[in-house]
Amino acid sequence: MERSTQLELYRTMVLIRTYEEAILREYHADKKPVFDIGAGLIPGEMHLAAGQEPVAAGVCAHLTAADAVTATHRPHHLALAHGVDLRRMTAEIFGREDGLGRGRGGHMHLFDPSVHFSCSGIIAEGYPPALGQAFAFRNAGKGNIAVAVTGEGAVNQGAFHESLNLAALWKLPVVFVVEDNDWGVSVPRSASTSVSSNAVRAAAYGIPGVRVEDNNVEAVWEATREAVERARSGGGPSLIEVHTLRLWGHFEGDAQAYRSDLENVPGRDPIPTYRAQLELDDRAADTIAADASARVEDAIAYAKRSPEPDPKSALSYVFA
Amino acid sequence: MERSTQLELYRTMVLIRTYEEAILREYHADKKPVFDIGAGLIPGEMHLAAGQEPVAAGVCAHLTAADAVTATHRPHHLALAHGVDLRRMTAEIFGREDGLGRGRGGHMHLFDPSVHFSCSGIIAEGYPPALGQAFAFRNAGKGNIAVAVTGEGAVNQGAFHESLNLAALWKLPVVFVVEDNDWGVSVPRSASTSVSSNAVRAAAYGIPGVRVEDNNVEAVWEATREAVERARSGGGPSLIEVHTLRLWGHFEGDAQAYRSDLENVPGRDPIPTYRAQLELDDRAADTIAADASARVEDAIAYAKRSPEPDPKSALSYVFA
């Protein structure tokens, strides 16, 4: 892989981690001493994607703003990697007027039509709309594709199955990505899924399926390259499962008492690992970190500056 | 296979065909000269299973009244093979007071708890309740099992996928049976399903899957024997797909203009084929036919004798 690509992947991963750490900080900042989910500048559920950066970076590297990405309740990493407007996304998470949805959506409902990004908090139900984006793209004939992402827990939801069959049947330009972080909230994969690799499920639809075992961004990149090419060239959908890592809790406030693998988690952090692989010196790494930090803090400052939505507008936007 | 088993299978198939022909006759008897779906002694949709007798006969031969069977909108063959009370089932189809559901259910909603039989008109949604019956049976520890049946069109519904995963995960004593009659109403299998055999989908759940190719009752019997043994002995679920035949329309009134394979259909009728295989002479065959006819006509006479439900009771049975 070219050095420039490697550095780009690393940069994206660092940007994501920097972002998630900043949101973590802001989310908890005013929820002390007693954690109250509804309190503070960022209220509500908060699902952060630290540890899953390789998936977002490796997948989205192959996409342009004209391709679609649909994400889940845990969407930040994919939004960032796909180029969603950082400021407006952050303003949305803060529930502000300049947010992508003027504060209507929140962190599980980020819509940026300029890069065809969307997400949904309902498990696996982001897949079907991605099929429609792919359908529209094929119709337009410009070779664009849709990438639909879920967690491994979502694979057991009916919408997953229906979507893969229909996409395969109609040879839609979709890449299905499963982020296997071993857990669906507190339920380990072994207690939710009757097979050890969801890649084998691809055969149930007659499409290619691969499993990337080690949360390595370059392996994700490689697997996605093939799948994206196939989709763009009319070869139909593919399934990629990545064994990734949920570095933190399912949502903020999750004490993870159930989590048997907690001890090993820090050692599996993909970012230091990749940095070591790239043999980045401190200066290079610090520059990347500082750039990321500057962008992230700018976005957070922007969000905080943005006014709260006017309660008088609460009934708007139900209908066009 | 023992001769007595063969004869039993043949007898079941003939009973089913005799029944479906009698219902066909009664259904259309008073819908002439103009077909009106809501008119006559048997109103409403009518999905008959002629041609699919090998599935019902071959599968249910392995079951006792303490095992459960859930069927679909096309349930008669399975009900008969599993020993549902013929008279009360027929009375239900006629919408009478002595029907299994006192006329509330109709032909898509036959419930006979004495043999744990049920059915539902919603595609694939009969599978999940079968899991629960299997769960209760395992709890009771008597080795009983549940058999859940759908058509090949139903396999692409989310409930199919969820059910197979959960049954496999919990090793529930279930046998999943798919009746592939090539059609889902007017949609050929090739336009609904991205793979040519649903047996391959079993691998997506880590369970055994077989496809019986030729609508042969003995092959069905053989495949089911293994699956039933596995379920009874704690080995978990299996999937059996049978390539069967829809001899008639999807429902009565279906002109089948869409049906490309119509010409070959009569030659594929499994009953004469099996009779020939068994080398049954006319006397033997006639006796079996006469027995079936007597039972069926008795049931139809019973149904017609039974009073219609009293409109004053229309609000009953919503709650226990």
Add this chain to the structure above:
Amino acid sequence: MTATAATAKTRTLTTAKAMVEGIAQEMRRDPAVFVLGEDIGTYGGVFSSTTGLLDEFGADRVLDTPISESAFIGLATGAATEGMRPIAELMFADFFGVCMDQIYNHMAKIHFESAGNVKVPMVITTAVGGGYSDGTQHSQCLWGTFAHLPGMKVVVPSNPADAKGLMISAIRDDNPVIYMFHKGIMGLPWMAKNRRSVAPVESEPYEIPIGKAAIPRAGSDVTIVTLSLSVHHALDVADDLAAEGIDCEVVDLRSVVPLDLDTILESLGHTGHLVVVDEDYLSFGLSGEIVSRVVEKDPALLRKPPLRVAVPDVPLPYARPLEHEVLPGPARIRQAVLEVLGR
């Protein structure tokens, strides 16, 4: 052009044909429109809601789907967010339970969640209604279920002209629209035909505004607010009662969301008596909403307690005498009118 333009060319069509004509004319006009669903291609829709479309527009725009409602309704939603105008058929409204998440958590909410940055211009067509012994899972109306959940319009034509005009409006609308057609008014050759299911329809495309009720019969004694097949039962009852000197006004809602309260209030202004006829379940639905909105506005509009004629919170039974007992048929409507007038 509106439905009442005097110069328009009209022919007599069934409701089904009028509905198809609306779709076809929009498909000719706008290449973004396409149709998908189960048995909507070669079969032409099990209730003839898409007959002939495949022949004219081909398999790229008229797509038979697997029995995967979540997938294909979701597909429609995604395509709509990218500028297409899909029409997805949910064969029976009764099947909403296999795909409701796509409908109400996605199709209906994306516009709101994105503060209007994403539009979802699509139509879900779906068959409703009983009366022909199709049992508990194939006979429901359920407009109350859809209407309760914000973000989708709900239209319910009762006749051929409205079927076409509401279809065209629904396709052109930038919002998701649930289009519910009653099997009993489609004019199907294989079902008891309501005599008003064949009627004059203009040849040219036209819109019927969504959210505007019609008054198919003016009257002075009592207002019967209703929709869909029940409009015809109400009109039949009104005809009968006219002979007995009772003058019924019939309001055909045509649209459940938005609901045209003004027309109802105006009618009650001169009749003072309200009967709501609703083939959906009685409780927690449309009929209660209408009564409630009237009373909130002005209880004095009602000279007598209002009456609701609906399905009395019981699943639709299969057996004919039971089903007809619980459906809001002419006998029950007649009785309600007499009762509300104190006769």
Add this chain to the structure above:
Amino acid sequence: MTATAATAKTRTLTTAKAMVEGIAQEMRRDPAVFVLGEDIGTYGGVFSSTTGLLDEFGADRVLDTPISESAFIGLATGAATEGMRPIAELMFADFFGVCMDQIYNHMAKIHFESAGNVKVPMVITTAVGGGYSDGTQHSQCLWGTFAHLPGMKVVVPSNPADAKGLMISAIRDDNPVIYMFHKGIMGLPWMAKNRRSVAPVESEPYEIPIGKAAIPRAGSDVTIVTLSLSVHHALDVADDLAAEGIDCEVVDLRSVVPLDLDTILESLGHTGHLVVVDEDYLSFGLSGEIVSRVVEKDPALLRKPPLRVAVPDVPLPYARPLEHEVLPGPARIRQAVLEVLGR
């Protein structure tokens, strides 16, 4: 034993703990009872609705499921038809769309279709309600959606004692019961606590009859009919208004299906003024049904037009100022009471 037995031993419990106690006591009594759902085992339910059950009853009776609501709710239904008494948790009511077919076409209809030959004694527990910025897909109440469809009871406790008693009744009931608990009254340590979410609960098992409303506060000027978290808002408002000389009666429905109309009518008999407070969507739901049933019975009961305080047909917005604008909070309730009394 009933909730009011004078000799009973009581302790102070959160609503969540009271609910769990009800389940645990029934599980001890009846081996047919089991619990299944997402994160209900080790985690103890994301809203603590099953805490400790796994430890006491083991993994055979407390089962974490895959995220496959249709499969596991259907499994519960099938097990119920075979004599077990499952409790299935649908994590948020908002998710009903992925499994509604199992709920309303199967669980709720089998008893009817079989003319009572098959019983379905099961409970679906589900979390409802907003107020903590969980957005459009995690904040809804939706009892109107369930109540509209026949064949299931719908109970909605507002406090610890009712949470336990209604749970025990729901488990013992031979019908399917939807048990909707509001996150804001569970007494969770990580959510703003309503002060009444911790209250005395009897130690012994007891039933609260399903279909019987409570009157947590008697009053003479206005009847506030409500349920769930809104009961507490109503009581708070009533306290405030008492100081201003306005005497509110608060009716806590506790059960939506069946609905206790008698208690409402009785209350209106002496107050003559009705305010309905409903955290579900305004239209085509509970609030309209209540108004409608009252008016059908006797419009003269109402001295002034009734008022409904509900979510005004808009998805629940994420941003706090928007969400609190549309929720039926104390300010809106207060304003409605003053308005209905003409102050």
